[in-house]
Amino acid sequence: MLPFARVAIIGLGLIGSSLARAIRAEMPTVALTGHDASPEVREIARRIGLCDDIADNAGAAVTDADLVILCVPVRAMETVAAEIAADLPPECIVSDVGSCKGEILAGLTRALPGRIVIPAHPVAGTENSGPESGFATLFKGRWCIVTPPDGADPAAVERVSELWRRVGANVEIMNAQHHDLVLAVTSHLPHLIAYTIVGTASDLEDVTRSEVIKYSAGGFRDFTRIAASDPTMWRDVFLANKDAVLEMLQRFSEDLSALQRAIRWGDGDALFSLFTRTRAVRRSIIEEGQDDAAPDFGRSH
Numbered sequence: 001m002l003p004f005a006r007v008a009i010i011g012l013g014l015i016g017s018s019l020a021r022a023i024r025a026e027m028p029t030v031a032l033t034g035h036d037a038s039p040e041v042r043e044i045a046r047r048i049g050l051c052d053d054i055a056d057n058a059g060a061a062v063t064d065a066d067l068v069i070l071c072v073p074v075r076a077m078e079t080v081a082a083e084i085a086a087d088l089p090p091e092c093i094v095s096d097v098g099s100c101k102g103e104i105l106a107g108l109t110r111a112l113p114g115r116i117v118i119p120a121h122p123v124a125g126t127e128n129s130g131p132e133s134g135f136a137t138l139f140k141g142r143w144c145i146v147t148p149p150d151g152a153d154p155a156a157v158e159r160v161s162e163l164w165r166r167v168g169a170n171v172e173i174m175n176a177q178h179h180d181l182v183l184a185v186t187s188h189l190p191h192l193i194a195y196t197i198v199g200t201a202s203d204l205e206d207v208t209r210s211e212v213i214k215y216s217a218g219g220f221r222d223f224t225r226i227a228a229s230d231p232t233m234w235r236d237v238f239l240a241n242k243d244a245v246l247e248m249l250q251r252f253s254e255d256l257s258a259l260q261r262a263i264r265w266g267d268g269d270a271l272f273s274l275f276t277r278t279r280a281v282r283r284s285i286i287e288e289g290q291d292d293a294a295p296d297f298g299r300s301h
């Protein structure tokens with residue numbers, strides 16, 4: 001049996017439009033309603049037939065829904081939740097796809113007292129944004145971390161989990177705080193490092209501009225892809241996951257200082273031993289089939 005019959009998606013960018021396409025592909029009988037604050041995005045969504053209906057305001061999109069999924073930037077989640085509160089059917093489950101969970105859970109609980117809130121985070125995406133960058137297979141073979149609040153109804157958690165399984169994701173249940181710490185090091189810090197290194201190179205542009213472009217093969221090129229990610233989205237992630245990111249950044253700077261010292265003092269053993277350890281991490285990721293770089297999955301969309 002399908003976990004939901006009527007789904008409303010608020011925010012029709014990369015993730016919202018990918019989810020709409022995936023639901024269409026995997027659960028074609030689900031009635032899909034969408035809304036986006038941007039009139040241009042609504043226009044595109046109507047033109048490409050993303051949902052059965054595109055509403056001009058968030059409230060109108062949710063009146064018949066049994067599941068609402070908020071796919072807006074992290075710091076817009078609470079505002080949107082407040083906008084739909086009065087129109088939400090009593091038994092409707094509200095979920096989201098935000099990249100950090102603690103602050104979103106707090107915001108949704110404030111805006112929707114007494115409602116069923118089951119946040120989730122599909123750990124799948126690209127550097128692109130907007131409704132035309134989405135694609136139906138984005139979540140296939142990727143993790144979706146569901147972060148229910150304490151005391152959440154297990155049946156509601158299972159229905160949200162089943163929706164993600166149906167669009168191809170592997171589901172893991174985690175508490176929001178633990179999620180935020182893990183993602184700070186595996187996703188948020190790497191983005192911060194990419195933004196920094198590309199910013200540093202572009203600050204040197206008088207001297208190196210042509211060289212940066214000419215020789216941007218390999219490592220630097222990978223960083224430029226990540227550093228092309230959406231500025232609104234990532235501003236919100238860093239502000240909302242401040243504590244965990246600062247904690248991981250502190251550890252990272254200490255490790256970077258140790259590396260700096262090893263280079264300064266010619267400590268080749270220290271460098272060799274670190275690089276051997278990190279190579280083993282990469283190999284174990286590939287062995288577990290978690291490498292998404294090799295088959296260019298999701299990169300060309």
Ligand SMILES: NC(=O)C1=CN([C@@H]2O[C@H](COP(=O)(O)OP(=O)(O)OC[C@H]3O[C@@H](n4cnc5c(N)ncnc54)[C@H](O)[C@@H]3O)[C@@H](O)[C@H]2O)C=CC1
Binds near residue numbers: 014038074
């Ligand atoms: N981009 C990625 O790779 C991933 C993003 N996420 C999360 O998904 C969420 C959405 O990100 P993307 O789809 O990448 O962004 P996006 O920029 O492609 O789409 C966001 C959409 O939300 C709309 N929006 C903004 N404020 C709104 C409001 N108040 N009411 C209604 N619509 C509003 C925008 O007009 C835009 O169309 C974010 O919370 C992000 O953290 C999660 C996993 C991966």
Ligand SMILES: O=C(O)C(=O)Cc1ccc(O)cc1
Binds near residue numbers: 098122125127226
């Ligand atoms: O494009 C990439 O490499 C990403 O890392 C995509 C991504 C961005 C944010 C998320 O919360 C999850 C996945």
